[in-house]
Amino acid sequence: MQPLDYRRGRSGRPLARAKARLKREGSNVCWSCGKPIDLSLDVRHPMSWTLDHATPLSRGGDPLDPSNHREAHRRCNSIRGNRADVTWPKQATSRAW
Numbered sequence: 749m750q751p752l753d754y755r756r757g758r759s760g761r762p763l764a765r766a767k768a769r770l771k772r773e774g775s776n777v778c779w780s781c782g783k784p785i786d787l788s789l790d791v792r793h794p795m796s797w798t799l800d801h802a803t804p805l806s807r808g809g810d811p812l813d814p815s816n817h818r819e820a821h822r823r824c825n826s827i828r829g830n831r832a833d834v835t836w837p838k839q840a841t842s843r844a845w
């Protein structure tokens with residue numbers, strides 16, 4: 749039930765708005781590696797901008813609370829392991845290991 753709500757929220761307006769705002773008003777620096785994030789990159793690019801949750805949703809973090817939001821590269825966000833807010837492309841790379 750919760751995951752369904754989150755999934756709906758991901759494409760819903762409130763989170764989209766929070767993302768747009770963070771992109772616009774944030775530092776555009778990745779909290780994880782400390783490097784700038786290029787906002788012009790395609791969303792599927794590993795170094796593209798993502799919204800990360802300081803407290804993962806799976807641990808009760810609020811998906812819409814701005815204080816729980818921070819900016820990260822898609823790659824860095826993914827490395828961290830919690831993908832609650834990431835739609836990683838399901839493409840051929842899964843066998844790259």
Ligand SMILES: [Zn+2]
Pocket residue numbers: 778779780781782783820821824
């Ligand atoms: Zn990074």
